[in-house]
Amino acid sequence: MARPEPAILWDFDGTLARRSGMWSGCLVETLNEHEPGHTISADDLARFLRSGFPWHAPEVAHPELCAPGAWWECVEALLASAYEQVGVAPARARELARLAHARYIDGRTGWTLFDDSRPVLTHMRERGWRHILLSNHVPELDEIVRCLGLDDLLDDVVTSARTGFEKPHPEAFAAGRRSAGDPATLWMIGDSVQADVAGAEAVGIPAILVRTEHHGCRRAANLYDVISIVGDNTRRGALRSPTDA
Numbered sequence: 001m002a003r004p005e006p007a008i009l010w011d012f013d014g015t016l017a018r019r020s021g022m023w024s025g026c027l028v029e030t031l032n033e034h035e036p037g038h039t040i041s042a043d044d045l046a047r048f049l050r051s052g053f054p055w056h057a058p059e060v061a062h063p064e065l066c067a068p069g070a071w072w073e074c075v076e077a078l079l080a081s082a083y084e085q086v087g088v089a090p091a092r093a094r095e096l097a098r099l100a101h102a103r104y105i106d107g108r109t110g111w112t113l114f115d116d117s118r119p120v121l122t123h124m125r126e127r128g129w130r131h132i133l134l135s136n137h138v139p140e141l142d143e144i145v146r147c148l149g150l151d152d153l154l155d156d157v158v159t160s161a162r163t164g165f166e167k168p169h170p171e172a173f174a175a176g177r178r179s180a181g182d183p184a185t186l187w188m189i190g191d192s193v194q195a196d197v198a199g200a201e202a203v204g205i206p207a208i209l210v211r212t213e214h215h216g217c218r219r220a221a222n223l224y225d226v227i228s229i230v231g232d233n234t235r236r237g238a239l240r241s242p243t244d245a
């Protein structure tokens, strides 16, 4: 039987899209809306968010968090604890954590696609590549993607909150490979040296680091450069960055 068409495993955050201020920014936006006049900064909160998310311990599988509601129960407790540590009363901290949860998964608030994401994914898809999202992320990642209008270009969305494995755990990449149908040609593209590049290459998937300076691995400054590295499936109509001369 013929092997499936070539596929790319794409990281999401920092690769195809970004959220302004990330988690601490989302927590401050929630305070701005519901506690106007507060004096808490994103930096105040970020200190308490440096551990405790499932992706901070990628060597540990977390199948117990795949049950409905369990992932957010764990993460809301972490968010509430950050609020409490900067002086919010416990009951209000839990309420604000629930509101921050709703804000974080709203693709219309704070999330933006990088300018090159749609053009490059479209170009590659027209040439036979399939695109799989492989991300350490929330259970509702597919909804964020739909809100951003990227769903029509993706064949599947694989999020660690549903598989129970965080990149660079080998099983995270096994889930991505399964989703792609185990094609002969498979690449991983992402902005994290450890989670995306080292993790993929450890299980034999060639990888490209994007948007991040680092020596010693395959690297692309932007997604347009990814095309020439993985090889255009056809020679017609090369796509170039609008900023190229």
Ligand SMILES: [Mg+2]
Pocket (backbone or CB within 6 Å): 011, 012, 013, 014, 015, 190, 191, 192
């Ligand atoms: Mg990333």
